[in-house]
Amino acid sequence: MRGMKGNSLALMLLLALLVVGKWEVKVAAVTPSECKEERRLGTNACRPVVFGREPSPECCQRVRVTHIECVCPFVSPKLAALINADLNRIVSPFHEKDGP
Template identity: 55%
Template structure:
């Protein structure tokens, strides 16, 4: 097993991936957010969901934010490096644990959910 040094930025990016998978196509409002609103949404998620980046389970507050998140705010941050670091399967299971369905074949950044 290879040991990887994971930076805080990469750990917080894990939170963003959880957000992305949680927000995919499930009745999210179609309103466009400003860049400032997107940044604020990402900061709220990062703060509320931080334990997930360290292997913990999502809190009720984290799950609530995941359920109302906007895809357009986080998909641009999903890179191949991030997906390789975290593992898409683990993230999908965490999102499902928040009570959020994950649609098949959903593409966001470097993640495509299984059929």
Template identity: 50%
Template sequence: MIWSMVLVVILYGNWEIKIVKGEVSESICREERRIGKKACMSVLVGMNPSAECCERARVTHEECFCPIITPKLAAILNPKRIIRLIQGCGRTVPRNFKCGSITTPP
């Protein structure tokens, strides 16, 4: 489970999402976003992710953040920067991956 927008989305966390039956529960996603928001606050102000933030980037479930990437949120993100940050944390970002309203570059 590898997804490019985890750092930013976990910063904007606490949105309610619907999880497909058999997937990660809503309460787990809420907790992952809460922890990630705390760990990755520095990214929001333009700093590089901390070791704790990178750990969150590696373990957060895609089901917990992709559904909340709306066109409005996508318009304020810099997907190329986020992808570089995710990759710098050791998580692979697949090409042409659809995450919310953003598709990673080919």
């Protein structure tokens, strides 16, 4: 059961990063098996973030390339409540600057 909760938290974190960060929306038909694979890869890449670590380059890349339509249907209010978002830890991608 603990592993399932960790997967859910990582998936929610991935969604939070997609929503908070800047991303390019790609319009393309994605098959259910491709979506499942994207969720699996994102969950595995971003799992350490759930435990308070900085996102890895692999996690950041996953957030950039994951189709949002693959993630959003799996986020319920109950799942969203599991995430304790610390907005002070959210950082801009390295290649972008805030302000002038």
